[in-house]
Amino acid sequence: MSRIGKQPVIAPAGVTITVGKDNVVTVKGPKGELKQEIDRDITVEVKDGTITFARPTDQIRHRAMHGLYRSLIANMVKGVTDGFERKLELIGVGFKAASQGNVLDLALGYSHNIIFEIPKELKLATAQEKGQNPTISLEGIDKQLIGQVAAKIRGLRKPEPYKGKGVRYMGEVVRKKAGKAAGK
Numbered sequence: 001m002s003r004i005g006k007q008p009v010i011a012p013a014g015v016t017i018t019v020g021k022d023n024v025v026t027v028k029g030p031k032g033e034l035k036q037e038i039d040r041d042i043t044v045e046v047k048d049g050t051i052t053f054a055r056p057t058d059q060i061r062h063r064a065m066h067g068l069y070r071s072l073i074a075n076m077v078k079g080v081t082d083g084f085e086r087k088l089e090l091i092g093v094g095f096k097a098a099s100q101g102n103v104l105d106l107a108l109g110y111s112h113n114i115i116f117e118i119p120k121e122l123k124l125a126t127a128q129e130k131g132q133n134p135t136i137s138l139e140g141i142d143k144q145l146i147g148q149v150a151a152k153i154r155g156l157r158k159p160e161p162y163k164g165k166g167v168r169y170m171g172e173v174v175r176k177k178a179g180k181a182a183g184k
Contacts, residue, residue: 005066029080
């Protein structure tokens, strides 16, 4: 049996979870509302603020879906209560980030600035303190959306392995390669 899938998800006070037709789970909380469609083979049961998941057989597909949907619903519950945050930092001379509303203006060493529009569901903040690298902060209730947008921003200029310049997640460690002189 799936270790993750058999654990119940406990909804804190102020969070309501409903299972509608076509196995659509709706989670409402103080920060917003999220919906997730669940595979028809997985059964979802809501009792007294706890959600349990069950699968019909031990097929590989059913075992995979069992843990997956339990994790997705647990992330939705955490998102509508606490929310999620992802921070990125720009490392490189002349790299800058500025925001106006949900539009991100990035100077990443190219001949032009990159204008990146953030979805309206997320909050965007940029900071540039003296002596520190510029940072970008994304906040929202949807973990998947935050991760996807952060990955797209990082993909605009991935950290290169020789000097480590580029956009990286806060706390990410980039393994550096030795230059040409190390080969001799």
